[in-house]
Amino acid sequence: MARTAAPGTRDTILTAAAGLFYEFGVRAVGMAQVVEAAGCGKNLLYKHFPSKADLAAAYLTLTRRERERTVAEVLRWPTDPTDRLLALVTEIADTVRRPGYRGCAFRNYLTEFPGETDEPARIAQSYLADSRAQMDRLVIGAGGDELLADRIWLVVNGLHSGTPTDAPVAVHWITEMVRPPGAP
Amino acid sequence: MARTAAPGTRDTILTAAAGLFYEFGVRAVGMAQVVEAAGCGKNLLYKHFPSKADLAAAYLTLTRRERERTVAEVLRWPTDPTDRLLALVTEIADTVRRPGYRGCAFRNYLTEFPGETDEPARIAQSYLADSRAQMDRLVIGAGGDELLADRIWLVVNGLHSGTPTDAPVAVHWITEMVRPPGAP
DNA sequence: GTCTATAATCCGATAGAC
DNA sequence: GTCTATCGGATTATAGAC
Known part of the structure; x- marks a missing residue:
C-alpha cells in the first residue's frame, strides 16, 4: 500500500x-x-x-453530541426529579451566560436557512423536538403538568435569544415554579 | 425632455x-x-x-414603522394600564400565530449577521432595546416591578422563536401574572 | 448589460509510506 | 517504484456593484 x-x-x-x-x-x-x-x-x-451541507450536518451532529454529553453529566447525580429538572435548567442558563455564546446553534441554523429541508435542517429540527421532549419528561417526572412544561419551554426558548442577565431571572423563576415558596 | x-x-x-x-x-x-x-x-x-446594506437598513426601518403603527393602533383604546399591557402581549401572540410568520425580523437579522456593527445591525439592536423599554414601561405602569418586566420579556422572547401553539399559553400566563385569579 | 470578487466545487501536480 | 493522502491552482456559477 x-x-x-x-x-x-x-x-x-x-x-x-x-x-x-x-x-x-x-x-x-x-x-x-x-x-x-x-x-x-x-x-x-x-x-x-x-459538500458544505455535509460539513454543516457534521457540525450540528457534533454540537448535539457535545450537548448530550454535558446534559448527561449534569443529570448523573441528582435522583430527586425536581433536582434533575433544575439541574438541566441551570446548565442551560450557565451555557447562555458563557462568554462567546451566540445563541442556540440549531435555532440559528434554522434562522439562516428558513424553509430548508436538507439534512442539517432535519438534524436541527429533530434536536429541538428531542430536547423539548426531554424537558417535558423531566417536568412531568417532577410532578408538573403539560401546562407547566409549555411554560418552562417558553422561558427556556426566551433564554436562548436573550442576554446573560436573563439567566439568573429564569433559573430563580423556574425554581419557584417547581418548588413553591410556601411548600415543605 | x-x-x-x-x-x-x-x-x-x-x-x-x-x-x-x-x-x-x-x-x-x-x-x-x-x-x-x-x-x-x-x-x-x-x-x-x-448597496445591499442600505436596502437591508430600509427593510428593517420599514418593518419597524409597520410594527410601531400596529402597536399604536392596539394601544389606542385601552386606558387601564393592565389592559394596555395585555393588549400589546396579545398583539404579539397574534403576530406569531399568523401564517407565514418566520420569527422576529430584527432578531433574525442579528442571527444572520452576528457581530456586525453596520447600520442594519444598529437598527435591529435599537429596535429591540426600544421595544423592551416600552414593554418595561407598560409593566411598571400596570403596577409591576422590574422582576415582572424581566419575566414577561423572557416569555415574549420565547414566543418569538416558538411555535404558534405557544401563543395562547403565553397570553394566558401573562394575563394571570398581571391579574392574579384571587384579586378583585 | 457588464464587470469583478468570491462562492462552491473539481482536477492536475506533489509527496510521503510501503 | 508505486500508490494514495494531500495540496494549490483551475473552473464555473452567482454574488454585489456600476
Whole structure:
C-alpha cells in the first residue's frame, strides 16, 4: 500500500469548521475559510465532507453530541426529579451566560436557512423536538403538568435569544415554579 | 425632455425586497432576485439603494414603522394600564400565530449577521432595546416591578422563536401574572 | 448589460509510506 | 517504484456593484 493517512484529520477539520460556523454563521463562512483554519488543502476537505451541507450536518451532529454529553453529566447525580429538572435548567442558563455564546446553534441554523429541508435542517429540527421532549419528561417526572412544561419551554426558548442577565431571572423563576415558596 | 420618474418606485422595490428578506433571510436573497421581484432594472435599484446594506437598513426601518403603527393602533383604546399591557402581549401572540410568520425580523437579522456593527445591525439592536423599554414601561405602569418586566420579556422572547401553539399559553400566563385569579 | 470578487466545487501536480 | 493522502491552482456559477 501507499501513504498512510494522518490521524484525526477529519476531527481537525470539523473542529475548525464548527468554531467558525457557530461564531459567524454557516452562510457567512466559506469553504476557503474552513480550509485556512483547518490548515489543510481543499481536496482533503472535500474528501471528508463532499459538500458544505455535509460539513454543516457534521457540525450540528457534533454540537448535539457535545450537548448530550454535558446534559448527561449534569443529570448523573441528582435522583430527586425536581433536582434533575433544575439541574438541566441551570446548565442551560450557565451555557447562555458563557462568554462567546451566540445563541442556540440549531435555532440559528434554522434562522439562516428558513424553509430548508436538507439534512442539517432535519438534524436541527429533530434536536429541538428531542430536547423539548426531554424537558417535558423531566417536568412531568417532577410532578408538573403539560401546562407547566409549555411554560418552562417558553422561558427556556426566551433564554436562548436573550442576554446573560436573563439567566439568573429564569433559573430563580423556574425554581419557584417547581418548588413553591410556601411548600415543605 | 427627459422622462419623469415613476412615482412610488422606491416603495415598490422596498416592498418586494422586504417580502423576500423576511421570508428567505437577507443573506439568502440576492440583488438579482430583488430586481426580478420588483420588476425594475438593476440600475434603478442601485439608484435608490446604493448597496445591499442600505436596502437591508430600509427593510428593517420599514418593518419597524409597520410594527410601531400596529402597536399604536392596539394601544389606542385601552386606558387601564393592565389592559394596555395585555393588549400589546396579545398583539404579539397574534403576530406569531399568523401564517407565514418566520420569527422576529430584527432578531433574525442579528442571527444572520452576528457581530456586525453596520447600520442594519444598529437598527435591529435599537429596535429591540426600544421595544423592551416600552414593554418595561407598560409593566411598571400596570403596577409591576422590574422582576415582572424581566419575566414577561423572557416569555415574549420565547414566543418569538416558538411555535404558534405557544401563543395562547403565553397570553394566558401573562394575563394571570398581571391579574392574579384571587384579586378583585 | 457588464464587470469583478468570491462562492462552491473539481482536477492536475506533489509527496510521503510501503 | 508505486500508490494514495494531500495540496494549490483551475473552473464555473452567482454574488454585489456600476
